[in-house]
Amino acid sequence: MADNYDDDISLTDYTLGQDQLEKIENILTKDLVDSGVHSVLLIDMAGNIIAKGDSGRYEHDLYSLAALASANFAAVDTMAKIVGEDEFSLLFHKGENESIHFSKVHSEFLLITIFGKEISLGLLRLKVAEAIEKIKSVWSL
Amino acid sequence: MAFVNLKNKEVQAKVVFYGPGRGGKTTNLEYIYNKFRDRIKSDMVSIKTHGDRTLFFDFLPFDIGKIMGYDVKIQLYTVPGQVKYNATRRLVLKGVDGMVFVADSMVEQREKNLLSLKNLQENLTIYKKSIFKIPLVLQYNKRDLEKQGIPVMPLDMMEKDLNSQLKVPYFEASALAGDNVINTLKKIISLTMASLQNVLK
Numbered sequence: 001m002a003d004n005y006d007d008d009i010s011l012t013d014y015t016l017g018q019d020q021l022e023k024i025e026n027i028l029t030k031d032l033v034d035s036g037v038h039s040v041l042l043i044d045m046a047g048n049i050i051a052k053g054d055s056g057r058y059e060h061d062l063y064s065l066a067a068l069a070s071a072n073f074a075a076v077d078t079m080a081k082i083v084g085e086d087e088f089s090l091l092f093h094k095g096e097n098e099s100i101h102f103s104k105v106h107s108e109f110l111l112i113t114i115f116g117k118e119i120s121l122g123l124l125r126l127k128v129a130e131a132i133e134k135i136k137s138v139w140s141l
Numbered sequence: 142m143a144f145v146n147l148k149n150k151e152v153q154a155k156v157v158f159y160g161p162g163r164g165g166k167t168t169n170l171e172y173i174y175n176k177f178r179d180r181i182k183s184d185m186v187s188i189k190t191h192g193d194r195t196l197f198f199d200f201l202p203f204d205i206g207k208i209m210g211y212d213v214k215i216q217l218y219t220v221p222g223q224v225k226y227n228a229t230r231r232l233v234l235k236g237v238d239g240m241v242f243v244a245d246s247m248v249e250q251r252e253k254n255l256l257s258l259k260n261l262q263e264n265l266t267i268y269k270k271s272i273f274k275i276p277l278v279l280q281y282n283k284r285d286l287e288k289q290g291i292p293v294m295p296l297d298m299m300e301k302d303l304n305s306q307l308k309v310p311y312f313e314a315s316a317l318a319g320d321n322v323i324n325t326l327k328k329i330i331s332l333t334m335a336s337l338q339n340v341l342k
């Protein structure tokens with residue numbers, strides 16, 4: 001039965017070199033933080049933080065946020081399957097001062113952006129979509 | 142599915158506490174959180190019902206310092222133990238690197254321990270992981286109840302029930318009093334790190 005198991009690969013089967021991580025963090029900073037996003041996180045579905053960027057003005061507990069975001073995304077994804085959808089394409093929580101937007105980069109990765117009133121949801125979605133394309137090209141996913 | 146960040150020299154690994162409902166998984170994390178509060182920068186996150194039962198998971202990020210030049214961050218999670226929450230339990234297991242199975246020593250919980258362990262095996266299979274290969278530690282919790290006259294299972298009975306095939310390290314513990322909670326944690330961290338070692342070289 002052992003053939004079906006891949007326990008020997010204990011690490012994620014994606015590897016990112018220092019250069020790639022730097023490029024990704026650059027994209028997060030230039031495309032999103034410089035456009036007015038407060039914090040941005042690239043996480044995997046297990047809740048690990050892969051890269052992050054923020055304006056330095058906000059102190060969020062990003063590790064807890066990543067754990068909750070991956071769980072939340074997984075829960076919503078499972079709900080979608082139950083009602084017969086492949087996925088729900090827009091995942092967004094609106095707050096009075098801070099809002100959170102989730103975007104799937106790849107089956108294993110999520111981009112989480114936290115933003116305020118300075119930037120509209122439409123512009124944010126546009127910027128996020130651009131950033132995701134750039135990240136994919138760094139990664140060649 | 143630990144994540145190694147070569148740029149910041151950081152490792153993030155996920156350890157999940159599993160076991161039957163009301164077995165003491167959350168209590169383990171609470172003890173760890175209180176004991177190491179000065180070293181844990183963030184708060185413990187708990188998603189629970191109004192009745193204080195775990196609904197989704199508890200989460201505690203724990204910096205254990207440097208190993209082989211990497212800053213190691215262990216993310217501790219619990220699952221909801223109640224049978225009806227299997228869908229969320231599965232989600233928490235995603236990307237798990239190490240497991241602690243918290244068994245309830247009370248005689249009346251014998252069957253629930255067995256069912257929960259079997260459920261763990263099934264749920265790991267979904268992620269193509271084998272219970273026989275993943276770093277795993279058994280914790281026989283609530284040993285302190287014996288002093289209060291509540292019947293607990295003898296150790297050899299629990300070993301036979303739960304560990305006769307797995308043959309993994311085990312601890313007799315009291316999560317409430319803190320007995321062997323830290324030893325359980327140290328053991329699972331060392332097993333998990335050993336399994337990651339090849340990659341960190």
